[in-house]
Amino acid sequence: MAKRIDVSGLSAYYGSHLAIEDISMTVEPRSVTAFIGPSGCGKSTFLRTLNRMHEVTPGGRVEGKVLLDDENLYGANVDPVTVRRTVGMVFQRPNPFPTMSIFDNVAAGLRLNGSYKKSELSDIVEKSLRGANLWNEVKDRLNKPGSGLSGGQQQRLCIARAIAVEPEVLLMDEPCSALDPISTLAIEDLIGELKERFTIVIVTHNMQQAARVSDRTAFFNLAAVGKPGKLIEIDETERIFSNPSVQATEDYISGRFG
Amino acid sequence: MASTTPIDKPPAPPVALKRAGTKSGRAGDKVFLGLSKGSGILLLVLMASIAVFLTYRASLAVSRNEGNFFTTFDWNPAGDPPVFGIAVLLFGTIVSSVIAMAIAVPVAVGIALFISHYAPRKLAAPLAYVVDLLAAVPSIVYGIWGALVLVPYLEGPNLWLDQFFGWTYLFEKTEVGVARSLFTVGILLAIMILPIVTSVSREVFLQVPRMNEEAALALGATRWEVIRLSVLPFGRSGVISASMLGLGRALGETMAVATVLSPSFIISGHLLNPGGGTFAQNIAAKFDEANEFGRDALIASGLVLFVLTLLVNGAARLIIARRKEYSGANA
Numbered sequence: 214m215a216k217r218i219d220v221s222g223l224s225a226y227y228g229s230h231l232a233i234e235d236i237s238m239t240v241e242p243r244s245v246t247a248f249i250g251p252s253g254c255g256k257s258t259f260l261r262t263l264n265r266m267h268e269v270t271p272g273g274r275v276e277g278k279v280l281l282d283d284e285n286l287y288g289a290n291v292d293p294v295t296v297r298r299t300v301g302m303v304f305q306r307p308n309p310f311p312t313m314s315i316f317d318n319v320a321a322g323l324r325l326n327g328s329y330k331k332s333e334l335s336d337i338v339e340k341s342l343r344g345a346n347l348w349n350e351v352k353d354r355l356n357k358p359g360s361g362l363s364g365g366q367q368q369r370l371c372i373a374r375a376i377a378v379e380p381e382v383l384l385m386d387e388p389c390s391a392l393d394p395i396s397t398l399a400i401e402d403l404i405g406e407l408k409e410r411f412t413i414v415i416v417t418h419n420m421q422q423a424a425r426v427s428d429r430t431a432f433f434n435l436a437a438v439g440k441p442g443k444l445i446e447i448d449e450t451e452r453i454f455s456n457p458s459v460q461a462t463e464d465y466i467s468g469r470f471g
Numbered sequence: 472m473a474s475t476t477p478i479d480k481p482p483a484p485p486v487a488l489k490r491a492g493t494k495s496g497r498a499g500d501k502v503f504l505g506l507s508k509g510s511g512i513l514l515l516v517l518m519a520s521i522a523v524f525l526t527y528r529a530s531l532a533v534s535r536n537e538g539n540f541f542t543t544f545d546w547n548p549a550g551d552p553p554v555f556g557i558a559v560l561l562f563g564t565i566v567s568s569v570i571a572m573a574i575a576v577p578v579a580v581g582i583a584l585f586i587s588h589y590a591p592r593k594l595a596a597p598l599a600y601v602v603d604l605l606a607a608v609p610s611i612v613y614g615i616w617g618a619l620v621l622v623p624y625l626e627g628p629n630l631w632l633d634q635f636f637g638w639t640y641l642f643e644k645t646e647v648g649v650a651r652s653l654f655t656v657g658i659l660l661a662i663m664i665l666p667i668v669t670s671v672s673r674e675v676f677l678q679v680p681r682m683n684e685e686a687a688l689a690l691g692a693t694r695w696e697v698i699r700l701s702v703l704p705f706g707r708s709g710v711i712s713a714s715m716l717g718l719g720r721a722l723g724e725t726m727a728v729a730t731v732l733s734p735s736f737i738i739s740g741h742l743l744n745p746g747g748g749t750f751a752q753n754i755a756a757k758f759d760e761a762n763e764f765g766r767d768a769l770i771a772s773g774l775v776l777f778v779l780t781l782l783v784n785g786a787a788r789l790i791i792a793r794r795k796e797y798s799g800a801n802a
Contacts, residue, residue, distance in 0.1 A: 269688055271592070298691030308682040312704035321700060322690040371686070378690065 215242040215412045216282045216381040218263065223277030224441070225255070225262050227270065232258045234441035236277075238431060240382075245408050247423035247450065248416045250433030251465065255442025256416045259433070260384050263414065264300035265293040281381065298326060301380035305387040307367035309359035309374070315342075316355040318370055322378040337377055345373035346403050365396025372403065376411070383407065385415040389422065401426050420466060424454050432462045525774045532767035540771070544736050546753065548761070548768040555768045557775050562738045563653055563747040564776065567728070568721040570657025570742070575664050576714050582665075583672035588698060599673060606666035614730030617659040618651075622731060625650040625658070629743050644743040651733035654742040656749075659727055664717035671716060675709030676702055708791040715787040722780055725751035750776040 218240040225233045233255035240246045248256040261267040262275050265286060279286040286296050309318045319338045323329055329337070338355070342348040347369040351362070359370050368388060375383060385404075389397040404426045407413060417423050423430050431447035446459050457463050464470055532548065533540050536555060543556025582602060586595045629650050636642040679702050687700040728749050734756060735746035754769045761769060 264689065266685065266689060269685070294691050294693050296691075297689055302689035304682060304685065304689070306682055308680075308686040310683065310686060310700060310704070312707075321687075325690060325692055325696055325700075374686075374690070 215410065217242050217280075218382060218412065218414075219278075219280040220263075221278045221280075223259070223262060223275065223279060225258050225267050225273070225275045228272035231441040233262075233433075234443055236444045238444060238447050240412060240414060241429070242412045243408055243410070244428040245404060245413045245415060245426050246447075247427035247430045248414065248433060249418075249420060249423050249430060249465075250442070250445075251435070251470070252418075253438065253442070254433040254435045256431075256433045257386050258442070259444075260386055260414060260416050261302075263382070263384055264302055265296045266302060268293065298322075298378060299380055300382045300384060301375035301378065302384045303368070303371050303375055303386065303388045306391050307364055307371050309362075309367050309370050311358065311360040313359060314356045315351050315359045315362070315370060318359040319373050319377050322374060326378060338373075341373040341377035342370075344376055344407070345369040346399060346406075347373055363396070365392050365399060368392060368396065368400060369403065372400070372407075376407065380411065382412040382414065385413065387416050387418060390418060397422070420454075424450060430454070432457070432459075432465065434461055434465070522777075525770055525777065528767045529771035529774045532764060532771045535764070536768070544738065546736055546757070546768075548765040553764065553768075557750070557772050559736045559738055560748050560750045560753050560772055561775065561779075563732075564722055564749040564751075564779070566742065566747070567653045567656040567660055567749060568718055570654060571660035571664060571721045572714060572718055574658065574661035575668055575717060576710075578661075579665050579668035579713070579717075580672055580710060582669045583676055584698060584702070586669075586673050587676040588694065588702065599670070602666050602669050604666075605662070606670070610663065610724060611726045611730070613659060613663055614727035617655070617727060617731040621659060622650050622655060625655055629654075633743060640740055641742050643741050645739075645741050646744045646746075648733075648745040650743070651731060651745040652743050653732070653747045656728050656732050656747075657742075659731055660721040660724055663724065663727060664720050667720065668710075668713045668717040671713035672706065672710050675706040675713070679705045711787055711791055715784055718783055719780055722776065722783070723751050724749075725755045728752040729755045 220239070221237045223233070223236045224231060236259060248260065250256050258267060263279060263286075265275075267273045267275055275287060277287070281299065285291070286300075309315075310321060313321065316338055319341050320329075320334050323334060323337060339348060339352075342351060347366060350366060351370075359367065362370060368391075372383075372388075389400050392400065401422065404413060404415065408428075415423075415426065427450045429447060430450040430453040432445045432453065433442050434445045435442045445461055446453070446457065448457070453462060454466060457466065532555075535553060536548075537552035538545060538554035538556050540556055542558055543554055544559055546555045546559075547553065548555045582598075586599050586602075590598060626649065629644060629652075632642040633644040637644070683701040683705060684697050687697040690700075692700055729752040732747060732749075732752055733745045734748045734752065736748065737746055739746065750772050754773060758766065758769055
């Protein structure tokens, strides 16, 4: 199940523009790692390099290595499609397939991966929806469209869809930024439960959220607009928020900039 | 910003509130309201008067028709007694349009997907332009090309179809003669409606929200699976609308059909046999030499084409509305 991520010397480009430069870090299995930093510092870009989603943007390319346990995601014979089946992702705005029912949304990834019996599918869909704390709210309307749910429910539906294929790693790109406080709380609780099974990496603009949900926190920053984003430091969340080793981190956390 | 504002800043003058209600603002609204309302009413009046005119003239002809308007296989309003019927025209119009749609829609969707999702950017733009250019060719040019190039060229393929697919009845060629058949007309119409179906579909496919496609990508979908999961469901109603636009053109196409088809008043399921006719082709071929009564008869056939087009569009709207709950539009 959950795997360790080992990034070394990773840079990402948009065309000739260097977006993030020379990032190295390790993400422990079955833990939550939060990425914080001012807008434009490249934390979302970095997150998207971890499941090879960066390169689907026109002009997007990556240099460096990302090891998932011992396998380089950017190795010569690695198929990005396989990578994305292993490293799941939840986006900033809930994006269920609008034309599909709730059931089909959760089953979508499974159907891509192979053929399942109807009963197997139902079992996995129920398990995933329970895993995303959504089952009780939708069990009577599984064949209704997913786009009819509230924003918070849609985001949990997307989490159910992502965990249904049992990924090794779950990436979350500001999963709560479009949600109200109650839904945010529901997702944060869920993250706490999911880290028992998955390696989780979450990008957030909300520092309280980073402090609440994560075990380790990475702080990203950029020297100036147009300059590449860099990893400033990564440490235990408690340490980052109480006694960071770099001054810039402390300035950012205490609200002096960003 | 707030700190630079003096605390004792005077309250905004009440004039600011009143300005929205001044006469000049209202006058603009009124003029625009009048214009848009007037255009709407004008359109309705125009439609109604066309319908009334067509129905009136058609009824003059149909009431003196000695044949059955719907079942007679003949068009001789100048004869004694006057006899005319639309059966052959209805059959020819529907069959040639169905062939055109069957060929054009899959090809157009394929081209649109290629331009929007597969082709490298450098190739996509010129390709889209070339497809749009096809729409700029006048239909008489298509007709001449069809008669001079397509008809002789299709003789070989027609023989082949007859030899290997003759057992389907549809492709059995029972009459000798050049390929001035409904099948050829269908192929020509397919080429003619290809650009409109392609460019509307392409626009719809390009509008698929990025986040819908990324949802599929992040699940480990291949490019084709992204299209199947995100692009096609989102574009479905757009493709139906595009097809209806194309079908409208195919149903009403006149010059190209009139140039290619060798008209005859027979109904034959053997699509490769020369002969048949369509509403528009029949009107174009006979209008000039027809007397007053003959023209009324042609107008009656035009009215049927009008109703046919309305029905087709209505059906398309029903298909789109039935799955509205699931449509990408409310995401």
